[in-house]
Each structure stands twice: as C-alpha cells, then as structure tokens.
Amino acid sequence: MGDLAIEVTGLRKSFGDLAVLKGVDFAVKSGSVTALLGVNGAGKTTLVSILTTVLPPDSGTAVVAGFDVVREPAKARQAFAVTGQHVTIDAVLTGLENLALIARLRHVPKPKQVAAALIGQFGLTEAAGKPAGTYSGGMKRRLDIAMSLIGEPEIIFLDEPTTGLDPAGRRDVWAFIGELAHHGTTIVLTTQYMEEAAALADTIALLHQGVIAAQGDQAAILKSAGDAPDLEAAFFALTETEAAS
Numbered sequence: 001m002g003d004l005a006i007e008v009t010g011l012r013k014s015f016g017d018l019a020v021l022k023g024v025d026f027a028v029k030s031g032s033v034t035a036l037l038g039v040n041g042a043g044k045t046t047l048v049s050i051l052t053t054v055l056p057p058d059s060g061t062a063v064v065a066g067f068d069v070v071r072e073p074a075k076a077r078q079a080f081a082v083t084g085q086h087v088t089i090d091a092v093l094t095g096l097e098n099l100a101l102i103a104r105l106r107h108v109p110k111p112k113q114v115a116a117a118l119i120g121q122f123g124l125t126e127a128a129g130k131p132a133g134t135y136s137g138g139m140k141r142r143l144d145i146a147m148s149l150i151g152e153p154e155i156i157f158l159d160e161p162t163t164g165l166d167p168a169g170r171r172d173v174w175a176f177i178g179e180l181a182h183h184g185t186t187i188v189l190t191t192q193y194m195e196e197a198a199a200l201a202d203t204i205a206l207l208h209q210g211v212i213a214a215q216g217d218q219a220a221i222l223k224s225a226g227d228a229p230d231l232e233a234a235f236f237a238l239t240e241t242e243a244a245s
C-alpha cells in the first residue's frame with residue numbers, strides 16, 4: 001500500500017431525487033486518524049458504506065488499500081474492518097462466542113484465545129459468558145468494536161464509535177483508538193463530538209452539502225473557518241456559511 005490508504009475522486013450518490021454525495025474528493029494518509037464530520041444526514045454513513053463496498057456509488061472512484069471498491073471489492077474487503085453506526089452483534093451468542101465466531105470467519109489462528117484476549121482488553125470479562133442481547137448499550141458498543149479488531153486489519157472504519165457511551169466508556173474507546181493508531185492502523189471515524197475529533201484525529205474532513213467543504217489538520221480547519229477559536233465554532237461557521245450560499 002502506498003502513501004494513501006484511501007483515495008476518493010468525484011464520488012456521487014443519490015437516493016431517488018435526493019443527491020447526497022455530489023462529487024466528494026477525499027484522501028486518507030496511511031497510518032493517519034481521520035475524523036469525518038457533518039451534520040445529521042450529511043452523508044457520512046453513505047460515504048462509509050461506499051468505501052466499505054456495502055453501497056455502489058453512482059459515479060466517481062474510491063480506492064481503498066489500493067483496490068477500487070467497485071472493480072475489486074473482495075480485495076478491498078480484506079484490508080479493512082468496519083464497525084457500523086448500528087451494532088451488529090448476535091444477541092443469542094455470548095460475548096466470547098461472538099468474538100470467536102468472527103475470528104473463525106476471518107481465519108484467524110487460535111480464535112478462542114484471540115476472543116478471550118479481546119474480552120479482557122475491552123473490560124467484558126465478567127459478562128463474557130452471558131448472551132450479548134443482555135448487554136447494556138455501552139457493552140454492546142465495546143463488543144462491536146472488539147469484533148472489528150479481529151485479524152488486525154490495516155484500515156478500520158468506525159461510524160460513530162462512541163455514540164451512546166457514558167464518559168468512562170467513551171474514554172476507554174478513545175484509548176483503544178489511540179493505541180491502534182500508535183500501531184500504525186489507518187482509522188476513519190465519523191463523530192458528532194468535536195472534542196472526539198480534536199482528541200483523536202490528525203486530519204479532519206467536513207462533509208457538507210454533498211462535498212468535502214474543508215479538510216486538513218485542526219489548525220487548518222480553524223483557519224478555513226476564519227480563525228475560529230475551537231473546532232465546534234469552526235463546525236458551526238463552516239456549516240452555516242455554506243448553507244447561506
């Protein structure tokens with residue numbers, strides 16, 4: 001894989017009459033943490049779905065880990081894992097069984113050991129043997145993220161990884177994301193929390209009205225919002241100015 005883990009050019013996607021992505025250009029450097037910001041309905045999940053081969057784009061190109069997601073989806077899929085906005089665990093299986101199942105599906109050696117290690121790492125040891133359907137929202141979210149780490153993918157997509165978590169749970173997830181980034185995993189996360197983007201991301205991309213309205217490090221984003229004092233102010237400034245035009 002080259003310098004860029006993800007390269008998106010002129011990506012368009014409509015649902016019927018609703019044009020959601022209107023020519024998205026977007027690049028993610030290998031080993032970086034990129035936060036994709038945007039108001040509700042901006043198209044963040046749509047973009048992530050295209051990048052993870054769940055949805056086909058109408059036009060434009062998206063290359064993930066060197067593979068075009070339309071022409072070589074199977075190869076692209078081997079390079080990434082995704083934790084969706086909506087939890088995807090099996091409610092009948094225990095936490096441990098959920099993890100071991102994914103480990104087997106991904107042909108990871110010693111699936112049971114891998115599952116047990118992740119259960120411990122994500123603070124789910126006491127609940128390991130209980131059906132995941134009985135977990136709290138925060139526990140389900142942690143299990144879901146643990147599942148995405150199996151097989152050590154080079155790129156991880158996290159769609160609102162901390163939505164619905166209490167402050168302690170959020171801090172735990174931040175620590176895991178920081179650790180992954182430290183090991184060189186490329187991370188793309190969407191979030192509604194500006195402090196999350198500020199804490200984790202080295203690159204921020206703002207999706208607004210169907211295009212990437214701003215992309216860069218935090219300082220660049222503040223500058224492009226007319227020297228906004230913080231990311232939250234920048235977010236409001238950029239989403240308001242654009243809306244007025």
Ligand SMILES: Nc1ncnc2c1ncn2[C@@H]1O[C@H](COP(=O)(O)OP(=O)(O)OP(=O)(O)O)[C@@H](O)[C@H]1O
Binds near residue numbers: 020039040041042047
């Ligand atoms: N399968 C679909 N069919 C029709 N419309 C859709 C579909 N998926 C998404 N949309 C619409 O596309 C727009 C973008 O949705 P999307 O879920 O990508 O936004 P988002 O930025 O992830 O929002 P949120 O912050 O609420 O998660 C919304 O108006 C949504 O209603």
Ligand SMILES: [Mg+2]
Binds near residue numbers: 044045046085159
């Ligand atoms: Mg979404």
